[in-house]
Amino acid sequence: MDINLIDIYNKLLEHYGYQKWWPGETQDEIIIGAILTQSVNWKNVEKAIKNLKRERLCTLKEIHKTPLETIAPLIRPTIYFNRKAEKLKNFAKFIYTEFDGDLDRMFSRDPAELRKKLLVVKGIGEETADSILLYAGNLPFFVIDAYTKRVFSRMGFIEEDSSYAEMQQFFINNLPLDVTLYNDFHAQIVMLAKTYCKKRNPDCGRCPIAIYCQKQYS
Ligand code: SF4
Known part of the structure; x- marks a missing residue:
């Protein structure tokens, strides 16, 4: 054919x-959206992001510093919100542990190696990893x-x-x-x-x- x-x-x-695409004002917001959108309508992600922004928590830095119990209710519209809050925390921890919170440093790594690293973060699957790489990192992953x-x-x-x-x-x-x-x-x-x-x-x-x-x- x-x-x-x-x-x-x-x-x-x-x-x-x-x-x-992707709808999001910053790299952090794109990553947060990519994690929250799994199994849920984008409208609900928008509500969750709005809540995070209202509380000035829509950055990986703030997510890293903020307890899970504070984040989870704010992202309630995305269902499985406790699990998603955990995923956000896991990703923020990864960025701060591995790259000192520096996304440019992270995205300058060898793309294939970086993808492997992302997939090791608990809760980050292939679709989320590729969305982060493509839409936040401008890297060619379909x-x-x-x-x-x-x-x-x-x-x-x-x-x-x-x-x-x-x-x-x-x-x-x-x-x-x-x-x-x-x-x-x-x-x-x-x-x-x-x-x-x-x-x-x-x-x-x-x-x-x-x-x-x-x-x-x-
Ligand atoms: S709507 Fe879907 S199934 Fe129908 S013609 Fe288009 S691609 Fe094919």
């Missing part, structure tokens, strides 16, 4: 426009999430039960290594999955990339 992901990306870009899996398995490009690494390799093999492209392509996929390629009743009739899709629903 001929795969031209650039054509697919261009169709999405034409349809939705450039997405300007992010795979449930939306990517849904869209591209329906399109017939990847198997639904493929591993994270296999799915990521599919994008790496078929795209130039380009941070801006990786950044926006992932955002476009999320848009498509939320608007047309929904979990139930995908709207294939209006889908902007239907011509590339092998599994169009009626």
